[in-house]
Amino acid sequence: MAGSSLLHPSPPTLINLNFRRGELGYFHSSTTTHLLNSKPRHCPLRCQSTSTEEPKTKRNLLDNASNLLTNFLSGGKIGSMPTAEGAVTDLFDRPLFFSLYDWFIEHGSVYKLAFGPKAFVVVSDPIVARHILRENAFSYDKGVLADILEPIMGKGLIPADLDTWKQRRRVIAPAFHSLYLEAMVKTFRNCSERTIVKFEKLLERESLRGGKAIELDLEAEFSSLALDIIGLGVFNYDFGSVTKESPVIKAVYGTLFEAEHRSTFYIPYWKFPLAKWIVPRQRKFYGDLKVINDCLDVLIRNAKETREETDVEKLQQRDYLNLKDASLLRFLVDMRGTDVDDRQLRDDLMTMLIAGHETTAAVLTWAVFFLAQNPSKMKKAQEEIDSVLGQDGPTYESIKKLEYTRLIAVESLRLFPQPPLLIRRSLKPDKLPGGYNGAKDGYAVPAGTDLFISVYNLHRSPYFWDNPNEFEPERFLVEKKSHVEGWAGFDPSRSPGALYPNEIIADFAFLPFGGGPRKCVGDQFALMESTVALAMLLQKFTVELKGSPDSVEQVTGATLHTKNGLWCKLQKRSDIN
Template identity: 60%
Template sequence: MLTQVSQGYFQPDVGGENIPVAQGELSDLAGDEPLFKALYQWFLDSGGVYKLAFGPKAFIVVSDPVVVRHLLKENAFNYDKGVLAEILEPIMGKGLIPADLETWKPRRRAIVPAFHKAYLDAMVAMFGRCTHETIRSLDALTEGNPQAMTDMEEVFLSLGLDIIGLGVFNYDFKSINKESPVIKAVYGVLKEAEHRSTFYIPYWNIPITRYIVPRQRKFRADLEVINDCLDGLIARAKQTRQADDVEALQARDYSKVTDPSLLRFLVDMRDADLSDKQLRDDLMTMLIAGHETTAAVLTWTLFALMSNPDVEAKMLEEIDSVLGDKTPDLEDLKKLPYVRAALAESLRMYPQPPILIRRSLADDVLPAPLNGDPAGYPIGKGADIFISVWNLHRSPHLWKDPNVFRPERFSEAHSNPGFNGAWAGYRPEAQGSSIYPNEVAADFAFIPFGGGSRKCVGDQFALTEATVAIAMLLRRYTFRFAKGPGDVGMATGATIHTANGLKVKVSRRQTEGAGAANRPALARASA
């Protein structure tokens, strides 16, 4: 009944008559566990491709690398973002995530060149400066207080917001030290996006609700605050525009450029789309998507390290030997293979997001999954598909000891002989020039940033940001659960959140060079 009321129509047959149907109850989704955990149990019972039906609405849940490779790479242009685009369009407009294919193609061509090596070099230095601001706030917290406590999820959210502000549109939120109206508006929009992704009835599509429902009125007000801020930044960038070819923009000396932001690149690019609406949509997409996801990666990495002291000890040994008291640069990050592997392992066990959403634009045949019908599964136009990244990353068919946090796995080749070569397995040497494990090395069993043509363009930005932050913070502080890992809990929206915050006891590390010797480094960074 809820489906009929909310959709207003019966969904046409999506095909897949030979797809196993999960034998679950709607009540399975009504408990405290997030949706992706229920999908995991049905995956174990029903296989890598199964159908989940509630009333007339049916979803196809995919947890198989062969089928994922088909959806994301081999036939990617037959699928758009479906329900996700409908949720995000009021927030991100025609930004990269919700954009239709015709809008997406030219925008991706414009944005991808902006993430070039010189830009990333400049960003790594900026990541260090922002992390030093976090260090200052934690130093103040721990000064004379050996039992200092804080919520590191909130700390990481503030750090992530400051980094995105500077890196994307050269705006300093200073959220580590204060909370401005723009910051409040950003968090308000994030909460509304999460609400829309988890609430069954899309009542916000009814025009009158924007005026009579308090949270919808607040959402519109928050959007107006952010849009006014972004419009001002866009106008300022246009006033100082210096148009040039892409190659010339990439050749700028970014160590001396006062504004190395993505916005500056997009505005200065010759023949660029300079419409305020499109630029604002691009910036809003990167602000929302890039801020919360990296904060979630750092939160769950720290959670895993506090739960696995042996892994933490190995990371500290590597960080101390490579960095000492210096702020890392891009070359230093290449010398931290275990730290990078730990971040990848965090993304494997706690993927951000845990579910990718697609909708078929035309009839298709999904290839035979590893343990499924060898004839494959014909599906119809309009079929809604959930790619369960959580299931894929924790599949016992694809990963040895999938529920164990073990960064070493990313330096070891692994395969499943029972699949007769249909899945290539995990091959460290196949990750190419990337210094982080990726979907190519895992043959689509590991997709923390998606894969194929619509893979996240900010993957290297996010990973280097997380590496700098976790290395610098672990070098200086010891973090321990305030109560215990069971008190943290898990919830989901666009990303995996804690249910109760990551409450920790934080103290300064008592190691040679990690205490007083850090103060000159902080002073240099400030200067």
């Protein structure tokens, strides 16, 4: 459940970049992941990119028109800061966050992006990110993001206005308590076991034909696994998507595609009068939404019919390991003193469904992608897993001992944050800090300013990370002293007892789940889920990429996906009985 209070979808300023399952048929852009060894435009550092060509010397007519429009409509409203003139045509070459990185290296940690009809402030600095997300958090909201997601998530935690968010956060946050998470490990394990059994059966069939390995799209498999876990953990509903497909599952994916589409399409055409009836994909979307809402209504009604109202403290002390229904829905319905309005519950559940499914599948996908290129690191993880796990699989206690496996998931989130951008809008005038090498007096931003916090840039900043583009899970075990005024450095001891590195340890140079009051409430759920699934996969199998790393093309929407799946060769480990 990475992201803003669960997820930070990418901003609605990009042209749709085509979801990996091929459901989005509009303009698209993709990038080959020349990971760890290519050079982006304007960037002397080794970093992932789509091209090694020289910077453009001439803008075309569309680019020039876009920049002129920006300057005319909003150029003078944002205070003096370095300006990057956006090239609309870049969107047809590669995802925007690559360009944001190039402009970050060229213009600095805070710059204005002149792009189309608006100007945006792009932040790539932990000091400035900390100011926006924690120190002055309630001076910012989600802006246009809330408008885009409202038809899908209503007043769920992501798009909710500040007052609604404060109320729902107080209700939902206590549900992610330690006994619930402990019980969820059993759900993670059982769902992962379905996937493992499926792989074993496929390998058995292949062995009858004399083969030793099977080829699978692991991204699709992880997507099904994550959906099953969210269904059981949040709604007490078994999608069973690892082995079957139902109208509800199809509707869920249809809604996920639409969430991706709306978070990345340049013009919000779905707001036009009659669009929901005239545009085929919008008719399909509202049909999918009805299927899911009808399902959720039944689950909510059933939970209410068996309601056992009690106080939060007693809810958190239940024997969740032996409860037939240990879901979040059960907790929310049984909580005394809360409104259990059906519509609000539905909004909460829909938000967690979309947020919790997408991000976990992406974390697992990219973790395997990196491990397949680093056999020694895969072997190191397998040795740890063999020494910790028994035949019964992961438990809440054993997760604490899987240190290296946990850090693999975290390092994957550093290199491929889910999502790569956070979006905010200033509610009142503010002054941003200058950040590293920025203006000493900072930067004034008026009310209504849209800001992108580039998590991708933060996580790969050469000013705050050593070897920022290398896959090194071990980096999170080592303290890094600060050489930057206003940044406290990286110190694992700053958050004692934390299972996973967080924004406190890295002083906002690492934001896998956001930071401040609107940080994701499901961060531990998501990371524990990823750890269990990864450990169970590596305990039984070794993984190789079917093709070269460069053949794995990447697209971005609310999260980062592959264009055509993560096709891998899977075989049983030869070093175990």
